[in-house]
Amino acid sequence: MTAVPAPDGPDVSAPPEVGLDGGATLLAWLRRMRDERPVWQDPAGRYHVFRHEDVQRITADPATFSSDTVSRLSNGERQPPGGTLLLLDPPRHGKLRRLVSKVFTARMIEELAPRITRVATELLDGLDGRDRFDLVEAFANPLPVIVISSMLGVPPADRPLFQVWADSLLTVDWETPQGAEVLDRTVRELDAYLRGHVAERRAREHDDLMSLLVRAEVDGERLNDDDVVSFAALLLLAGHVTTSVLLGNMLLTLDQEHGHRAELRSARAGIAPFTEEVLRLRPPFLKVERVPTVPVEIAGEKVPENTMVYLWLLSANRDERVFPEPDRFLPGRSNARQLAFGHGIHYCLGAPLARMEGQIALDLMLERYADIRVDHDSPLSYFDNRVNVFGLRRLPLAVSRA
Helix, strand or coil, rough: CCCEECCCCCCCCCCCCCCCCCCCHHHHHHEEEEEECCEECCCCCEEECHHHHHHHHHHHHCCCECCCCHHHCCCCCCCCCCCCCCCCCCHHHHHHHHHHHCCCCHHHHCCCCCHHHHHHHHHHHCCCCCEEEHHHHHCHHHHHHHHHHHHCCCHHHHHHHHHHHHHHHHHHCCCCHHHHHHHHHHHHHHHHHHHHHHHHHHHHHCCCHHHHHHHCCEECCCHHHHHHHHHHHHHHHHHHHHHHHHHHHHHHHHCCCCCCHHHHHHHHHHHHHHHHHHHHHHCCEEEEEEEEECEEECCEEECCCCCCCCHHHHHCCCCCCCCCCCCCCCCCCCCCCCCCCCCHHHHHCCCCHHHHHHHHHHHHHHHEEEEEEEECCCCEEEECCCCCCCCCCEEEEEEEEE
């Protein structure tokens, strides 16, 4: 059920879902929460933080706010998968990040540009003759999966498996028994598949990212099998979601902000600032999670240790205390402190790759199509809040060739 803010204050029963209004009700709720309840405890006892200052401070303080939600919320009974950077704290996080960063470098990402261009071009070629298609299904989903699986050295014949696993992890309802079963099966299948490839690369070198991860060494330390598998799985899921959602949000914004179409066609250099403003207004992920290691105070609210704290990136990126006219689309803002890819030690390693994929894809589409519009004769479909994604499951487009 969608909660609508009451006239005399925010309805704090639950955040409104992103529905047919494209998130307008949720955004209005977040603004009122920033003003009136910057820290809110929901009926389940979890805390939500909405202001930019607080979100940025918390993400910059891993000693006080742990990312290891698994062990802390289970009293140590469960542990996060080995090598899962998102769920690790210092010093282990720093060691693994240095090892992974030695391989997953800015130069490596820059050198992917021709491959991304080739894959995107082939996908668009496959759409020739069609004046209507679903961007997500036909282009935004397969593009990052093909790029990432190619980077890892996955045989082309196995790429459909990666698409199935990525879709399952993204769309399954984890809170239902059926969803939990699908999730468990998907994780086991992906884990077994990746471990097989890691073992093969330990036996014989290949020219791919997985081989580089196996051989990476810093100060005499190497990644173990759990580390390599976890990073590869994270790259598949997070890399797929981030690029797919970003590209959908870019095309949706292009349709809504009519004045920027002609500007981008005449000056492609504007694609970079256009992308940054899309990321600010429509960050791919709604929020991130932290757990206080000690009792803390956030914006005057006392928060006990070992409780879940949700940091709303979508809210922080529209905080009027930081961004003048926060709901206006203004590419090239001088104040670019947006938090779409996080902040601090857990800033997204794949952010440059997602930006590159989105910008190359948009450039190629502007080159190929004289007109690109959302097909309003077909319904748009948004992810619900449970998935923690601010974007579209389905974006029907109407296009005409240049």
